Amino acid sequence: MESPVEKIKKGSHGLRGMLKDSLLDEHTGAIRDDDQTLIKFHGMYMQDDRDVRDKRAEKKLERLYSFMIRLRLPGGFLTSSQWKALHDIAGEHSTGIIKITSRQTVQLHGILKSHIKPTLQAFNKVKLDSIAACGDVNRNVTVTAHPKASPVHEEVFSFAGQISEALLPKTQAYYEIWLDEEKIAEHNEEDPLYENRYLPRKFKIAIAIPPYNDVDVFTNDIGLIAIIENGKLVGYNISAGGGMGTTHGNAATYPRLATVLGFVEKEKALSALYEIVTIQRDFGNREDRKLSRLKYTIDRMGITAFKEELESRISFSLSPARDYAFTQRADDFGWHSDAEGKWHYTLFVENGRVLDHEHGVLFKTACLEIAKTGKANFRFTCNQNLVVSDVAVSDKDFIDTVLRQHNIVQHTENASQVRKNSMACVAFNTCPLALAEGQRYLPSLISKLEILLAKHHIEKEGPIVRMTGCPNGCARPYIAEVGFVGTAYGRYNVMLGGDVRGERLNKLYKENLDETEILNVMDALFAQYAKQRKGPEESFGDFVVRASIV
Ligand code: SRM
Ligand code: SF4
Numbered sequence: 001m002e003s004p005v006e007k008i009k010k011g012s013h014g015l016r017g018m019l020k021d022s023l024l025d026e027h028t029g030a031i032r033d034d035d036q037t038l039i040k041f042h043g044m045y046m047q048d049d050r051d052v053r054d055k056r057a058e059k060k061l062e063r064l065y066s067f068m069i070r071l072r073l074p075g076g077f078l079t080s081s082q083w084k085a086l087h088d089i090a091g092e093h094s095t096g097i098i099k100i101t102s103r104q105t106v107q108l109h110g111i112l113k114s115h116i117k118p119t120l121q122a123f124n125k126v127k128l129d130s131i132a133a134c135g136d137v138n139r140n141v142t143v144t145a146h147p148k149a150s151p152v153h154e155e156v157f158s159f160a161g162q163i164s165e166a167l168l169p170k171t172q173a174y175y176e177i178w179l180d181e182e183k184i185a186e187h188n189e190e191d192p193l194y195e196n197r198y199l200p201r202k203f204k205i206a207i208a209i210p211p212y213n214d215v216d217v218f219t220n221d222i223g224l225i226a227i228i229e230n231g232k233l234v235g236y237n238i239s240a241g242g243g244m245g246t247t248h249g250n251a252a253t254y255p256r257l258a259t260v261l262g263f264v265e266k267e268k269a270l271s272a273l274y275e276i277v278t279i280q281r282d283f284g285n286r287e288d289r290k291l292s293r294l295k296y297t298i299d300r301m302g303i304t305a306f307k308e309e310l311e312s313r314i315s316f317s318l319s320p321a322r323d324y325a326f327t328q329r330a331d332d333f334g335w336h337s338d339a340e341g342k343w344h345y346t347l348f349v350e351n352g353r354v355l356d357h358e359h360g361v362l363f364k365t366a367c368l369e370i371a372k373t374g375k376a377n378f379r380f381t382c383n384q385n386l387v388v389s390d391v392a393v394s395d396k397d398f399i400d401t402v403l404r405q406h407n408i409v410q411h412t413e414n415a416s417q418v419r420k421n422s423m424a425c426v427a428f429n430t431c432p433l434a435l436a437e438g439q440r441y442l443p444s445l446i447s448k449l450e451i452l453l454a455k456h457h458i459e460k461e462g463p464i465v466r467m468t469g470c471p472n473g474c475a476r477p478y479i480a481e482v483g484f485v486g487t488a489y490g491r492y493n494v495m496l497g498g499d500v501r502g503e504r505l506n507k508l509y510k511e512n513l514d515e516t517e518i519l520n521v522m523d524a525l526f527a528q529y530a531k532q533r534k535g536p537e538e539s540f541g542d543f544v545v546r547a548s549i550v
Contacts, residue, residue: 002286008034009136009198014171014189015041023177029065029113041137041198042174043130044069044116047109051429067111068430069094069119070133074164075143075157076104076380078128083371083378085126087364093119098364100352102423102475103204104142104215104380105133109430120178131174136198138167138277142220144209145381146332146346147389151339152233156207156226159269163205166270167277169194193277200284200292203277204243206382207236211327213502215382216476218242218257221280221294222273227263227322235265237321240276240306241298244473247290248487255478255505256295259303261310262318275313279306326501330421330464331385333412335396343391344379345403348412351424351439352384366406370399384423418453418462419446423476427469427486434469436486442467445484445515452523456530463540464500467492478505481541482522487512494521497550499541506541507550525549 008017017038022031031039036046048063056063078086086106090098093115094108101107111119123129133140141160147153170191175181207224208217217223221243224236242258264272276294283301285292298306311317333346349363356362363386370376370388375395379387391399403409412420425431427438446465453459466480477483479502483495491512498506510521525544533543544550 003289005037005136005289006197006286008037010196012038013173014196015169015173016171016177019173019177023113023116028062030062031113039067041132041135041169042178043072043133043135045134047430047432049110049429050432050434065113066109067113067116068107068109069111069116069130070101070107070140071105071123071128071130072133072140072164073105073128073380074141074160076140076145076382077157078378080371080374080376080378082126082128083367085122085128087368087371089119089122093122096355096364098354099426100349100354100380100384100386102352102382102384102425103140104145104382105140106380107426117178117180124179129174132168134202136201136203137169137194138164138199138203138205140164140204142204142206142215142382144207144212144214144226145379145385145387146209146212146214146336147338147342147344147379147387150209150228151231152226152228153209153338155233156209159266160207163270163273166274167193167203167205169198193274194281197281197286199277199281200286201289203280203294205273208326210324213326213329214331216329216479216502218502219244219255219476219479220258222276223258224269224273225260225324227324233266235263235322236269237263237324238269238272238276238318241295241303243293243295244476244478245293246471246473246478248471250290253290255473256299257479257503257505258295259298260321261303261307262320263322264318268314268316272310272314272318275310278313279309283309326503328500329383329502330500331381331383333385333420335400337393341393342389343393343396343399344387344389345391345399346381346385346387346412347403347408348415348420349384349386350415350419350422350443352380353439354386360407361411362406363408366402366408369402369406373398375399383421416446416450416453416462417460418449418465419443421462422446422465422467423480424467425469425474431469433472434486436469436489436492438467438469438475438486442484445518448515448519449522452519452526455523456526458526458530461536461540464498480506481539481544482506484518490514492518494518496525496544497541500539504541504545509544509550 095110204220206215206220223239239258246253424438424442427434463481466477467484469486479498484492494510495506496509
């Protein structure tokens with residue numbers, strides 16, 4: 001039997017549902033149950049403040065409902081005027097914190113129901129939208145963030161925009177509901193890709209430009225790896241079937257790295273990935289949402305049958321995959337110049353939270369000051385960091401001075417390797433699925449891990465540490481060198497053995513540990529690594545695999 005979500009999608013009249021009525025209902029801060037599913041396709045989630053849930057229940061008060069809005073931002077790029085608008089909108093309608101996500105875009109939290117329309121209308125004025133940022137459709141397309149990556153960056157970045165446009169749902173509901181545009185007859189919205197059923201589940205695409213795998217390309221439903229020959233982009237190796245989400249206690253669920261299917265010339269890449277989406281539409285599991293991602297479809301069909309189905313739909317054969325090599329996933333912090341002589345400063349934003357800190361690191365003030373001058377653009381990375389980008393050489397000193405005056409350069413330079421390489425998901429207080437803390441806790445755990453690394457004189461080798469508040473994997477913990485996956489409040493599974501290139505899943509090492517237990521096992525592991533590693537070039541993730549610790 002089809003899952004209830006399938007019925008909601010089909011009966012939604014192009015994702016409209018009863019959203020207009022839900023918005024007008026002043027008796028509640030919530031929206032109707034079915035509309036909570038549909039609003040995701042418009043880039044929003046209904047949430048409540050979990051910190052005050054019990055207290056409000058005691059007082060018989062409704063939960064403190066609000067909405068999170070996620071922007072659609074292929075390649076994670078904002079102009080200075082868009083940044084200024086984002087700053088103002090965040091202050092006026094949300095908690096004020098601009099949250100950079102692990103998929104290279106931003107979220108605003110705490111938006112009350114009555115503020116949704118003004119928020120989206122303000123974004124629309126600067127040509128930003130949240131269409132399909134969530135829901136059972138293609139989500140934000142990510143791209144290697146280093147603009148200096150190679151001269152092909154611009155071409156790849158613009159391809160991400162084309163993919164995003166080509167895979168947008170055709171319904172005009174967003175414009176009608178949120179921007180008050182006139183209703184369009186539904187028959188004019190026919191959608192050959194999504195039909196009226198959309199996809200069985202969320203769908204994600206990333207493009208990596210080797211040697212950088214900052215996008216963690218193999219964790220996506222579709223991955224494109226740019227193949228550059230003689231300085232020119234010739235096409236992409238295409239991979240399919242990546243995904244991180246699992247469910248505790250459900251052995252049928254698992255994280256999976258995508259399988260490389262072959263090489264496709266750049267002119268044919270869009271049709272190849274479009275047809276992968278149609279295969280998932282037609283063959284994906286619509287009964288059990290836990291087993292409906294493309295990774296399960298592929299494993300059920302078998303990779304050979306899946307590839308044959310794809311080749312019959314695109315009417316050409318993929319060529320054998322071409323050579324490439326990834327060397328790193330971490331961001332390159334600090335100043336770097338690109339092929340055109342423009343400068344880019346990557347600043348470290350712990351867990352993607354852009355705000356003015358009490359201890360004097362003033363991200364928001366500095367970014368606003370820069371945005372007001374129009375002397376830089378802004379790019380987000382899939383490691384939740386921010387690049388102040390496209391700075392002319394004549395403006396570099398000015399931007400550097402602003403970043404220093406607000407303690408950002410100092411903050412970026414002084415943060416330890418392990419902290420800069422770390423990432424946590426949102427989790428409490430807004431995520432309804434969180435079992436344990438994520439971004440609110442990881443910084444303090446990192447401080448304790450820093451002490452252990454220093455004790456064993458390996459602080460320069462800080463491993464990639466990622467934490468999530470539940471097994472859904474939003475910070476991609478299953479490919480971290482050290483992954484902490486929440487099991488209950490204050491407890492985590494410890495996963496070990498990912499590599500620094502994002503090409504190997506880690507494995508479960510210990511289950512359900514509290515902080516004291518975590519620090520004890522990490523102390524012992526760091527001691528062993530310091531003594532037995534082959535040299536500084538052997539990463540912690542490689543060591544635990546070689547030493548058969550996992
Ligand atoms: Fe995620 C659900 C936050 C990247 C796998 N994710 C959620 C929700 C919306 C909870 C919910 O369903 O109500 C979280 C909202 C928390 C909040 O309060 O903001 C949430 N996910 C995030 C973000 C904000 C984490 C972050 O701190 O950066 C990331 C937003 C990305 C974006 O801009 O689009 C985020 N989520 C990811 C990733 C990483 C990625 O895509 O590279 C994954 C793992 C990759 C994958 O999809 O397999 C991921 N999120 C999930 C899942 C598990 C999906 C599955 O296949 O089982 C869920 C739960 C679900 O879909 O049922 C989920
Ligand atoms: Fe929420 Fe779990 Fe995702 Fe963290 S990993 S944001 S707890 S769904």
